[in-house]
Amino acid sequence: MSGPNTDYDPVEVAAVQPEEVDAARDAALAAIAAAADLEELKRVRTEHAGDRSPLALANREIGALPPQARKEAGQRVGQARGAVSKALAARQQVLEAEHEARILVEETVDVTLPTDRMPAGARHPITTGSELIADIFVAMGWEVAEGPVIEAEWLNFDALNLGPDHPARTMQDTFWTAGEGDAESGVVLRTHTSPVQARTMLSQEPPIYVVCPGRVFRTDEYDATHSPMFHQVEGLAVDEGITMAHLKGTLDHFAAQMFGEGITTRFRPSYFPFTEPSAEVDLKCFVCRGVGSGDSGAPCRTCRGEGWIEWGGCGVVNPRVLTACGVDAERYTGFAFGMGIDRTLMFRHGLSDLRALFEGDVRFTTAFGSEL
Structure with a gap:
C-alpha cells in the first residue's frame, strides 16, 4: 500500500x-x-x-x-x-x-477650601512697628537715618559727652568687641542709636531732622522686661531757635499717632550727659486716659493708678555734643529723644512678656497679620 x-x-x-x-x-x-x-x-x-x-x-x-x-x-x-x-x-x-x-x-481637590499646606506668613511686629514709627516722622518732613551696630567707642560715648569715667562705659553695661576684661579695644556693640545722630551731624549741615530706629545691645539679664538686645528709636532736631516747646509738641504728636487721639506726654526733670536740660517722658495712660482708675473705681492695672506710664527720655542737645560733632553751638540748638520700640509695642498691644518678641514663635507673629 x-x-x-x-x-x-x-x-x-x-x-x-x-x-x-x-x-x-x-x-x-x-x-x-x-x-x-x-x-x-x-x-x-x-x-x-x-x-x-x-x-x-x-x-x-x-x-x-x-x-x-x-x-x-x-x-x-x-x-x-x-x-x-x-x-x-x-x-x-x-x-x-x-x-x-x-x-x-x-483625587478631586476643592480649590475653594482653605488650606494650611502653605500658611500665610506675617511680618514681625518689631519690623512693622519700626516702619510705622518711621512713617509718622517722615510725614512730618523728617528723614530716617541708620548706622552700624558695631560702633566706634568715640561715637558711642565721647561724642555724646560720656567721659572715660562714666558708669555706662564699664563692662557692666557695654559689650566690648575685644577679649573678656578688655575695655580698651575702642569698638563696641552700640548701647543706643545716638551714634547715628552723631554721624548725621558730622556728615551734613543743619537743619537736621532725623529719626533713628535700630537694634542696641546692653549686658542686661534676659527676662520678662529686659533683654541684652532690644530696639530703640531716637529722634534728633537741630535748627535755629529750637526749644523744649518744639520737643513737647513733637512727642505729643508721636504719642497720639501711636496710642490714639488725646494721649499726651509730660516731662519730669532728669539727667542725661548728652542733653541739658533733660527730662523723663511719661505717657498718659491709654487705658484709663489719665484718670488712674477704671469704671469700678479700682486702680488702673496698666498705670497702677498713677495715670501716667514711663516711656523714654529726652532733652535739649548739650552744646558740648553739638561742638564735638562740628555744629556751631552759638547758632544752632536742638532736641533729642529716645524710646524703646519693644516697650512701645508692649504698651500698644498689651504684651506682658518682652521675650515673646524675640523667641520666634510663628503663632505669636501670625496674630499680628501683615500690618499693625
Missing part, C-alpha cells in the same frame, strides 16, 4: 481544528469581558493574545497543513484572533474611561 498524498490529503493538527480554535476564542473573549481593571486586562492580553497564547500557537501550526487546507485554517484562526483583538481594544477603552472617572472622584 502506498503512503498518503501530502499535497492533497489532510494532516491531523489539533491546534487548528475548528472546535479548538472556537474554544480558544471563546475563552479569550470571556476573560476579556471579566477583566475588572487595566492591570488584569494586561494579564489577559498576555495569556490570550501573546506569543504563547493558544491562538498564536495555532497560527504557527498552519504551516504544517497541506496547501489545500491552509487557506481555510488561516481564515479560521485569523478571524478568531481578529475577534480577540477587537474585544481587547473595546475593553481597554471602557476600562480607561472608568479609571479616569474614578481618579476624578478619588
Whole structure:
C-alpha cells in the first residue's frame, strides 16, 4: 500500500481544528469581558493574545497543513484572533474611561477650601512697628537715618559727652568687641542709636531732622522686661531757635499717632550727659486716659493708678555734643529723644512678656497679620 498524498490529503493538527480554535476564542473573549481593571486586562492580553497564547500557537501550526487546507485554517484562526483583538481594544477603552472617572472622584481637590499646606506668613511686629514709627516722622518732613551696630567707642560715648569715667562705659553695661576684661579695644556693640545722630551731624549741615530706629545691645539679664538686645528709636532736631516747646509738641504728636487721639506726654526733670536740660517722658495712660482708675473705681492695672506710664527720655542737645560733632553751638540748638520700640509695642498691644518678641514663635507673629 502506498503512503498518503501530502499535497492533497489532510494532516491531523489539533491546534487548528475548528472546535479548538472556537474554544480558544471563546475563552479569550470571556476573560476579556471579566477583566475588572487595566492591570488584569494586561494579564489577559498576555495569556490570550501573546506569543504563547493558544491562538498564536495555532497560527504557527498552519504551516504544517497541506496547501489545500491552509487557506481555510488561516481564515479560521485569523478571524478568531481578529475577534480577540477587537474585544481587547473595546475593553481597554471602557476600562480607561472608568479609571479616569474614578481618579476624578478619588483625587478631586476643592480649590475653594482653605488650606494650611502653605500658611500665610506675617511680618514681625518689631519690623512693622519700626516702619510705622518711621512713617509718622517722615510725614512730618523728617528723614530716617541708620548706622552700624558695631560702633566706634568715640561715637558711642565721647561724642555724646560720656567721659572715660562714666558708669555706662564699664563692662557692666557695654559689650566690648575685644577679649573678656578688655575695655580698651575702642569698638563696641552700640548701647543706643545716638551714634547715628552723631554721624548725621558730622556728615551734613543743619537743619537736621532725623529719626533713628535700630537694634542696641546692653549686658542686661534676659527676662520678662529686659533683654541684652532690644530696639530703640531716637529722634534728633537741630535748627535755629529750637526749644523744649518744639520737643513737647513733637512727642505729643508721636504719642497720639501711636496710642490714639488725646494721649499726651509730660516731662519730669532728669539727667542725661548728652542733653541739658533733660527730662523723663511719661505717657498718659491709654487705658484709663489719665484718670488712674477704671469704671469700678479700682486702680488702673496698666498705670497702677498713677495715670501716667514711663516711656523714654529726652532733652535739649548739650552744646558740648553739638561742638564735638562740628555744629556751631552759638547758632544752632536742638532736641533729642529716645524710646524703646519693644516697650512701645508692649504698651500698644498689651504684651506682658518682652521675650515673646524675640523667641520666634510663628503663632505669636501670625496674630499680628501683615500690618499693625
